[in-house]
Amino acid sequence: MLGRLIPEKQILNDQLKQVQQNSLHRDSLVTLKRALEAKELARQQLRDQLDExxxxxxxxxxxxxxxxxxxxxLREIHNKQQLQKQKSMEAERxxxxxxxxxxxxxxxxxxxxxxRAQERDKQWLEHVQQEDEHQRPRKLHEEEKLKREESVKKKDGEEKGKQEAQDKLGRLFHQHQEPAKPAVQAPWSTAEKGPLTISAQENVKVVYYRALYPFESRSHDEITIQPGDIVMGNGWMKAKLENPAGLEEN
Structure with a gap:
């Protein structure tokens, strides 16, 4: 009987061990499952984080x-601006x-x-100088000729004027000698002046003067004369111009 129990005991022990092993295996599976779930959760979190x-x-x-x-x-705009600036600078340059x-x-x-202007002026001056040198003797000759002619004309005019004055003075003096003519007009009176009245007496030397400077009378016994007036006086002190008579300034 005991001999039969030993094998049964052994079988039971084996069964117990098997059960224990199965239990341990189930626990391991649960643990592994939990670990897998945790890893899956972590993986999902990592995936979510990775997606983020x-x-x-x-x-x-x-x-x-x-x-x-x-x-x-901006780089293209800058490059375009730089290129435009370079073009502008180049155009400005x-x-x-x-x-x-x-x-x-x-x-x-x-x-x-x-x-050229200086050259023309120089040539013109040289030309003028040459012409002047060529024409100078002729000009001098013509000037001398004109001077001689003017001198002759002037001399002839002076002589003619002197002769006419002497003739007129002679005629006037002759007229003053006539008793029927107490007064005459002097031929030297100008348009601006009035007639020059001249009186003379027989045996009185009459002298005619032409005034060179003006003189203003200072009293009733003096006469006023202007340059060019002809004054007749019987000597040097007494004189008569137009109608007024008086003393001349000596």
Whole structure:
């Protein structure tokens, strides 16, 4: 009987061990399942975090793309502005260079014109001097001839005037000697002056004077004379001009 129980005991022990092993296996499965669930949760969290990071990354990349595009546009605008500025500077430089060239050309033309003008003036002066040298003897001869002619005419005129004056004085003096003619008009009186009344007596020497300077009478016994007046006096002190009679200033 005991011999039969031993194998049964052994079987039971084996069964117990099997049960224990199965129990341990179930516990391990539960633990493993829980671990797997925890890992899955962690993985899901990581996935969510990764999705968020990817989302943020895409947003940042979009911002970077936008910034790059803006930067590219700004760079293009800057390059265009620089190119335009360079073109403007080049055009201004060429314009200034052209102006300087024109100024230099105008200065050269001005200097050339001045040189030509000076050359013409010099040639003209030389021509005038040559003509003057050629014509100087003839001019001197003509001037001397004119001077001689004028001198002759002047001398003839003076002699003729003296002769006429002597003739007129002679006629006047002859008229004053006649008793029927107490007074005559002097032929030397001008249009501005009134007639020069001259009286004379027999046996009285009559002297005619032509006034060279003016004289204003200072009293009733003096007469006023102007340059050119003909004054008749019987001597040097007494004189008569037109009707007034008086004393002359000696």
């Amino acid at each position: 990071v990817e989302k943020e990354t895409r947003s940042k990349l979009q911002e970077i793309d936008i910034f790059n595009n803006q930067l590219k546009e 060429l314009k200034q260079k052209e102006q300087e060239r024109k100024i230099i050309e105008l200065e050269k033309q001005k200097e050339e014109a001045q040189r």
